Amino acid sequence: MEMQNKVIAIVSEAANVEAANISATTSFVDDLNLDSLDMVEMMMKMEEEFGVEIPEEKTEDLKTINDVTVYLKNNAN
Amino acid sequence: METNRVAITGIGAMCGLGNSMDEVWKNLIAGKSGISTMENVDLTNWPVQFAGQVKDFEISEDILDKKQQKRFDRFIHFALHCTDEAMKQANLENAYDPLMVGSIFGTGLGGLPEIEKTAITLHEKGPRRISPFFIPAFIPNMAPGMISMKYGFKGVNYATSSACASASHAIGAAANEIMLGRQDAVITGGSEAVLTNLSMAGFSSMKALSKWNDKPSEASRPFDKDRNGFVMGEGAGIIILENLEKAKARGANILAELVGHGATADAYHITSPHPEGEGTVPCMQQALRDAGIKPEDIDYINAHGTSTPLGDIAETNAIKNVFGDHAYKLTVSSTKSMHGHLLGAAGGLESVICIKALIEGVIPPTINLENQDPECDLNYTANRAVEKDMIYALNNSFGFGGTNSTTIFKKYSK
Numbered sequence: 001m002e003m004q005n006k007v008i009a010i011v012s013e014a015a016n017v018e019a020a021n022i023s024a025t026t027s028f029v030d031d032l033n034l035d036s037l038d039m040v041e042m043m044m045k046m047e048e049e050f051g052v053e054i055p056e057e058k059t060e061d062l063k064t065i066n067d068v069t070v071y072l073k074n075n076a077n
Numbered sequence: 078m079e080t081n082r083v084a085i086t087g088i089g090a091m092c093g094l095g096n097s098m099d100e101v102w103k104n105l106i107a108g109k110s111g112i113s114t115m116e117n118v119d120l121t122n123w124p125v126q127f128a129g130q131v132k133d134f135e136i137s138e139d140i141l142d143k144k145q146q147k148r149f150d151r152f153i154h155f156a157l158h159c160t161d162e163a164m165k166q167a168n169l170e171n172a173y174d175p176l177m178v179g180s181i182f183g184t185g186l187g188g189l190p191e192i193e194k195t196a197i198t199l200h201e202k203g204p205r206r207i208s209p210f211f212i213p214a215f216i217p218n219m220a221p222g223m224i225s226m227k228y229g230f231k232g233v234n235y236a237t238s239s240a241c242a243s244a245s246h247a248i249g250a251a252a253n254e255i256m257l258g259r260q261d262a263v264i265t266g267g268s269e270a271v272l273t274n275l276s277m278a279g280f281s282s283m284k285a286l287s288k289w290n291d292k293p294s295e296a297s298r299p300f301d302k303d304r305n306g307f308v309m310g311e312g313a314g315i316i317i318l319e320n321l322e323k324a325k326a327r328g329a330n331i332l333a334e335l336v337g338h339g340a341t342a343d344a345y346h347i348t349s350p351h352p353e354g355e356g357t358v359p360c361m362q363q364a365l366r367d368a369g370i371k372p373e374d375i376d377y378i379n380a381h382g383t384s385t386p387l388g389d390i391a392e393t394n395a396i397k398n399v400f401g402d403h404a405y406k407l408t409v410s411s412t413k414s415m416h417g418h419l420l421g422a423a424g425g426l427e428s429v430i431c432i433k434a435l436i437e438g439v440i441p442p443t444i445n446l447e448n449q450d451p452e453c454d455l456n457y458t459a460n461r462a463v464e465k466d467m468i469y470a471l472n473n474s475f476g477f478g479g480t481n482s483t484t485i486f487k488k489y490s491k
Contacts, residue, residue, distance in 0.1 A: 014144075015144075016142065016143060016144035036209075037209040037210060037213075040209040041208055041209050041210060044205075044206065044209075047205075048206075
């Protein structure tokens with residue numbers, strides 16, 4: 001849960017949307033209207049925050065808060 | 078060839094003298110200096126520590142939301158801030174077919190601060206840490222690009238870059254669009270914000286800058302015998318040009334007219350002006366021809382006058398060459414004495430100042446002109462603003478690379 005909250009905090013800043021309006025199922029593109037550049041920047045912040053590398057080809061599969069949280073958990077050192 | 082008349086229906090300005098046209102103008106005619114020691118920056122290792130810095134500025138969220146603010150370099154913030162001011166005055170939204178409204182915009186160095194900062198990230202953290210917003214943040218044409226997105230204008234859209242003549246060339250190109258009937262309105266001018274360690278070190282190495290760190294407000298002193306280089310400034314000057322007949326038809330308030338433009342090259346040296354004005358003389362003559370007026374018709378020249386030892390003499394010689402005896406009758410001033418040199422935005426701010434001078438009938442002074450250089454022997458409006466009824470004002474902008482640009486404005490009478 002703690003990790004999910006951190007992920008939500010980063011997404012909240014990237015999308016300029018209040019954290020209270022973001023949940024596990026929120027989709028970056030469909031719900032938050034993020035474009036491809038927003039996505040790259042946000043994934044860079046995730047990498048920095050969690051020290052986990054997210055390869056470019058992988059980012060296409062990470063569509064929601066939950067997708068990212070699960071990926072980060074599975075790949076944490 | 079019959080061409081359309083060009084009206085000015087909106088102006089906006091910001092620089093070290095203030096963040097709105099009214100504030101800038103009030104300080105200009107009071108002869109105040111906007112030049113001081115740089116604030117909010119660690120000046121260790123800065124050879125030159127003062128400038129005409131824009132103060133207390135944060136762009137309104139109504140113009141650019143918080144998320145977007147971080148993504149664009151300062152020169153783009155300036156451009157949008159001043160465009161907002163000019164747009165409100167011109168009341169241009171929904172006035173024309175969006176395809177008939179464009180933006181041509183000058184900047185000399187664009188988003189150099191962003192480049193400087195990102196180069197450090199590249200060295201320290203590697204290429205994977207470079208923001209995807211790095212390129213859009215600094216490219217010069219993102220200023221007109223953002224203007225198009227904000228207002229939905231779909232006409233001509235590009236940036237000009239010709240060093241310190243950038244904004245002046247933009248204004249000339251924008252006027253052509255109106256004169257030829259390709260556009261009904263064009264937002265033009267320029268902005269510059271490069272008061273960084275890298276750019277100031279670069280200009281300093283060229284020995285182009287005054288180094289009077291202990292008396293910054295006296296350092297910019299065009300035509301004075303103790304002048305010793307230019308003083309960097311930052312800011313923007315925006316003009317909205319419009320087809321005069323169409324502006325009249327929609328009931329717009331017409332501030333002035335743009336009647337002539339000239340552009341030439343010295344073909345002489347990368348940074349030094351030609352001493353006899355081989356490029357600048359025909360540049361002013363071309364603008365006069367374009368306007369269909371005689372040299373004697375010019376009442377005021379807002380000089381390029383950067384306060385460099387060579388440049389001020391060369392411009393004085395060129396003015397004498399173009400205007401003959403009338404050179405001693407017309408009034409010259411260099412407002413760079415107060416706002417510093419805005420580089421690529423200089424022609425934007427100084428054009429706006431010419432327009433304001435025509436409207437108000439007041440010429441802002443050249444301050445710090447205590448002992449006039451004998452080689453600079455014109456009337457430069459020393460230290461105090463003067464009242465003068467004027468019809469025509471001329472603005473000169475010259476840039477490194479030996480590029481020259483002159484614009485002539487006319488007082489509007491119905």
